[in-house]
Amino acid sequence: MNSYLRVRIVAVTIKDVAKLAGVAPSTVSRVIADNSRISLETKKKVRKAMKDLGYHPNVNARNLAIRSTQAIGVVMPSSTDKALQNPFFPEILRGIGSVAHEMEYSLYVSTGGTEEEQFEEVKRMVFGNRVDGIILLYSRANDEVTNFLFEKNFPFVIVGKPYRDENQITYVDNDNVRASRELTQHLIDLGHQHIGFIGGSTERLVTVDRMQGYVSALKEAGLPDRDEYKIQTEFLESGGRKAVEELFSLDQPPTGLVIADDLVSLGVINMLEQLNFSVPEDISIASFNNVYLSEITRPPLTTVDIQIYLMGVHASKCLIEKVKIKDEPAKRIIVPHYIKYRQSTKKIED
Amino acid sequence: MNSYLRVRIVAVTIKDVAKLAGVAPSTVSRVIADNSRISLETKKKVRKAMKDLGYHPNVNARNLAIRSTQAIGVVMPSSTDKALQNPFFPEILRGIGSVAHEMEYSLYVSTGGTEEEQFEEVKRMVFGNRVDGIILLYSRANDEVTNFLFEKNFPFVIVGKPYRDENQITYVDNDNVRASRELTQHLIDLGHQHIGFIGGSTERLVTVDRMQGYVSALKEAGLPDRDEYKIQTEFLESGGRKAVEELFSLDQPPTGLVIADDLVSLGVINMLEQLNFSVPEDISIASFNNVYLSEITRPPLTTVDIQIYLMGVHASKCLIEKVKIKDEPAKRIIVPHYIKYRQSTKKIED
């Protein structure tokens, strides 16, 4: 096939449609908007013309005129670490995308490199009028982007918990404290008395919540809250490995572990195996997210299903509402979680 | 903080800048474009005005005028299955995004639900003038989207191999045939004589290539190419499970397995364990992608590193080139792979 034969895209504008239909461009525009002032007859005529010409409105022109874009921005966390490889992201994107698509919005994503680049991208989105609103897929302390959006009063929603002005920022989150408490409680119910916690950086608010839930479950059960049982590590880079090794060379190593992310669990299980512990025989592990792989790994993980897809759906809906109604009050959506019991946890034998 | 105190975004336009700088809007525009016809002095004056006013060009207006958008569309595969949870996607997005960001392009992603919705989204992107070019993150046979883009002569690149007109479509791929041959060869070198293959649907071209490489390695080594050693399954849904069970109830079950995706390997390893086979003692497994988790799983996987990030980078670069130079000839970029030897493969003991 000769490439010269391929059709060049030639713009068919509202004027062409108008001409063919024998009306004014403004009428065509009103037909597109399904304005009630246009007679049904005219509408039909115009619609036929649009179809015949294969007309598609030019979004740029449209957006310029109405000073909006039908697009929402999605900001991923800074990709300096491996965190981005977490299936959490495609999954939540899918949720966001499904609603967006339904409402005829498009997705603008920023995969930001460093935090600065991220900030730049956000500014480009906002100032350049590229998006109507923004969804933040992370929540970290003292986040510049949050500050910026908040101060500019630009519509945005956070997936996770905002680090400030909780009441004035719309966000979608799980009840991580409770989820973590329940998960820890589950281990306690299984007879575990020595339970450790592995989470990411305390900069990330989700870590804080999950740690808090863990601690509160221990307290409720009258178990000691030992600092040496808590590890903070981002995805088990070398430091994390050492921390785990230390944890298990304590005089009383834990028999149960609450871990803030399924992916980290994988790594921990692997490490433990090398240290000659096996899961769940020697040690029980419970974590968070319930992504697809938690189900197919060995052993399948007991984990909190936080309904990632649903979080995306809500975030998307909230944002679009906020965009449409400028004064929509801030909302807090707590997506229910449930524990998926699998084989990584086990009754302790004594 | 009272929300009324927060600053409303008020557009500062090119005219405002012009007024402040005491020049015409056209001059400001030329300063933005760094046009050589404007004196350095004027440029400085204008730039100062821009800074003072906090000016950011309105992309919609700009795009309307120059009939372009500084955005590229990314189309994910249809999300009807779990495939989207593959870390492959965030990773390649990261690659694409890094170049895009550098070149000041934005990313428009479509997470398409069904294939139809996907197609719709693409049409919206193209006809609505939302993007300058499109990257397809999949390659399936008889793909409507590919046909559409090809016929419209709209700039696009495929990650993977196009199902048609290979010479006229720019694509970024690995040499999957060779990679698979090498991987299979590795198992053969380790003494394996009975090697199975597990891949996804043959609709996906990558499966076809990897299967072909596997077969050719067998032939080269003078080993039989047995149909009952080949399984096609999408991410181990129930059918896949049965297939694997059958595979291992053959009179001569394989001692080695080439698997088209690390994530599938995980599932297979888990299944095998339930069937009382252990990896790599009883059976060696080698697969593809080398995502982060292949390194932390147990056992760590011998896998082909296909350099996902790099593929994204190339795809992005190629597309942007193509967008800038309409007649850029089609290119084929083969990203080198290398085998990452880990513990899921092992010399056979006899």
Added chain:
DNA sequence: AAAGTCAGCGCAATCGATTGCACACAGCGG
């Protein structure tokens, strides 16, 4: 000194929509 050159900038059309307002025409009551 007249004419030509060119650097530096502005005018105004243009991109493809939206929308407030004006206008035409029909049907109606008085």
Added chain:
DNA sequence: CCGCTGTGTGCAATCGATTGCGCTGACTTT
């Protein structure tokens, strides 16, 4: 038969940029 109300459309300004072309004035050239 005259004005009035309303319905259905069109005119033209507007959104915020880009860009071809033309104008001005300083500097060369002959």
